[in-house]
Amino acid sequence: MAHRYKVREIAQQAGLSEATVDRVLHGRPGVREDTRAEVQQAVEDLDKQRTQLRLNGRKFFVDIVMQAPERFCAEVRAALEAELPTLAPALVRARFHFRETESVDDAVATLAGIRGRGSHGVILKAPDRPEVAAAVDDLVAGGIPVVTYVSDIPTSARVAYVGIDDRAAGATAGYLVDRWFGRGDEDAAVLVTLSHDSFRAEGEREAGFRRALRDLAAAEHRPPRRVVDIAQSSGLDETVEDLVTQALQRDPAVAGVYSIGGGNAATVRAFARSGRPCRVFVAHDLDTDNRRLLAEGALSAVLHHDLRADVHRACRLLMQAAGAVTGVRTGSSPVHVVTPYNVPV
Template identity: 65%
Template sequence: MKHRYKVREIAQQSGLSEATVDRVLHERPGVRESTRAEVQQAIRDLDKQRTQLKLSGRKFLVDVVMQSPERFTTAFRAAVEAELPALAPAVVRSRFHFRETGSTPAMVETLDRIGARGTQGVIVKAPDSVEVVEAIDRLTAAGIPVVTYATDVPGSSRAGYVGIDNRAAGATAAYLVDQWLGEVSSTVLITLSSNAFRGEEEREMGFRAALRSFGTDRAVIDIAESDGLDATIESLVLRALEQNPDIAAVYSIGGGNVATTRAFERTGRACRVFIAHDLDEDNTRLLRAGTLSAVLHHDLRADAHLACRMLLQARGALGGVATAASPIRVVTPYNQP
């Protein structure tokens, strides 16, 4: 049995004799399974205590960089700030760098500036471009770990990705749309904020692939480069509705759902199925009103907590941080949290 402690330490922690602990560690016969379990638990407890001692009094500064609509960055900032106390005994402070729109050079400039100012880690939601990959690589080469959030930059040296499985999310949306439309052969509108984000691209790919697998011949059209902003997306949706009289369902990948709703109202059209992402203030209100059929939601606080722990692990302050895709929850007007 692997361990890093003296027999005496394990015996003290478990309340067993040193002879018993020695028999368990060397896997000798004649030991009850319950006794083995006690020794294993004692080792886990000692690991936890060592981690807490290692973290005690240590201070970490984490930077969060995002290009995203304010409704999302506001929600994620609240999630991060709510979870920082749970990282005790480490003291973790955060700085936020948000923009709703921006170019790749602007994102790279922000990442480079953070690296020059000094930080213990970066959580970033950014386009997947060569320039961003290089900027992340410069941070990690300087000993600054980076975790990507919501949309990945897999070609970089980031420590890991936190968020949902975006292809699975798109497939889930396709299933809901297909089930609710039934025999109605409506065109489906997909709205994105930008094709530069890998996460949005993966959601669209998952949606289209799943819809094809259902054997339906529904037409799918998409609009992009709206930055998820209401002012931009309303005009794009209006144009799509005017050009495509059969649109009766929407899969909103990039947000701007208040504007999409206004566009349908202005044309006097009904949206039979409307699937969106994230329970921000706008979507919560639209869901309560019955305008949204369902929201694909995941726990932002759990994401924030995991991202921070991954950064601490990358700095050698934690161990055993397991990563997994965030669970996707289908929220309807009848099961809102």
């Protein structure tokens, strides 16, 4: 059968005779299984080496477009800059377009402005709105692939989504919060803080959280724990602190927090200003604030995923869309429950 490599190439790579390799490639009998495995490994090694040669000296310009609080953007920038050397022998250069707050029109304008700048792909965290999806479609139609990152826009032509299973993460938070309260705390309410209701990831997390609370309550034949929502904070500390303070004044039963949208230091301050204990506090992402709050005991647990691994995969997916690499798979990133006793370095 025809093969993408010459028999001589495979034989040299495997350290076997050309006759043996020929028998393996044509499926002839009389070859041991371990010899067949050696030939297969040689082919896989040649594939990897061909990819390395194809990438050698090739330059990729990647645009990172994110609407998120500055603290999270800084974490993503640090993760990407740490991973750039691992993408060698390709040379990847990143251009950052970070905004803490941005209208849908501004987000569309940012994406439109990338056309004509020689971009090889976009890593995007933006609201799941039809106008944004259309802007993504325009980029992809113009030959610029887009990978959604942290929060998906599934109706768009994006080539892949990189991030966690947000509904499962929310359900994990619901389980932790409900079990942390324990029996006798059925009347305690939990505050759910969101940054913006147009981010798909946040809606998925909240849906998973509420579903877990309902399922746990149904299994124990009791009413589900009451949830109090705060939205439209943009995850900004000043806004979060004011909104949480107002919620605590309105509702004396709030005794726990599930933070989806961030601003956790501000939430801790709001509880302290109100003279109220926060008995359980589950948040997302191991940024600088959350590491400190974990160490101080202000956070009960953080749902963490590896930003470096995610951004590395996002870059490889863009390179794969350009035909430079193969075999990059999609799938949800694993979520780790981090307490003060198992914080990764």
